[in-house]
Amino acid sequence: MNQHSTPPDEATARSLQDTLRTRVVLDETGPAPGTGHVTGVDVAYDDERDIVVAAAVVLDAATLTVVEEATATGRVTFPYVPGLLAFREIPTVLAALERLTADPGLVVCDGYGLAHPRRFGLASHLGVLTGLPTLGVAKNPFTFHHEPPGPARGDFSPLFDADDGTEVGRALRTQPGVKPVFVSVGHRISLDNACAHTLWLAASYRQPETTRHADSLCRRALSEATGV
DNA sequence: GCGACAG
């Protein structure tokens, strides 16, 4: 019911972020790694056919086995604008989450949360709209500079806010000698815990298992919805 | 004004 609403223009989107951002909860630690459910969400596009497919995959956090999968298909209603990614992805992601019967638990997003130009990235946005604890794990640097973290798994370096000197995220090495991922808080979780979850979920690969499952599922669903 | 810029 959400993907049918009219998308905002860019100026409206930015002011909407500034409004919604006041509802982010930053004083909760969040669930412990390895307990309950953890859900990965991701999106794939076919700009040609104007199609977007989102996937949500629920894992048992202790065993990292799949509990439930869901997908949703929609139309691309918002362009890619750095800083406004949520408006492009969230409608379809919400539709996929609504199709789940299991409790999503903690939601792991592709992209940023607090470490965003207006401190309200995709992970923050999804957290506020769903009320679920969320965190963001991005593959590439965005608006904050950082020093390279140490070479060992678990090494990290802070992403600092240029203005107030606050730590808004971390470049985290999930695999030895491999490019780090960029972790930031979304909603109802601490940065320490977000990093602990990321390391737990990325025991074997650079990216969290949640992201890997969601990524392959939405690509698979897109190709099945597009061509043979 | 110019460059940088999650997915």
Add this chain to the structure above:
DNA sequence: ATCTTGTCGC
């Protein structure tokens, strides 16, 4: 994100 061959390695 997506476009894409071969290639190195477990």
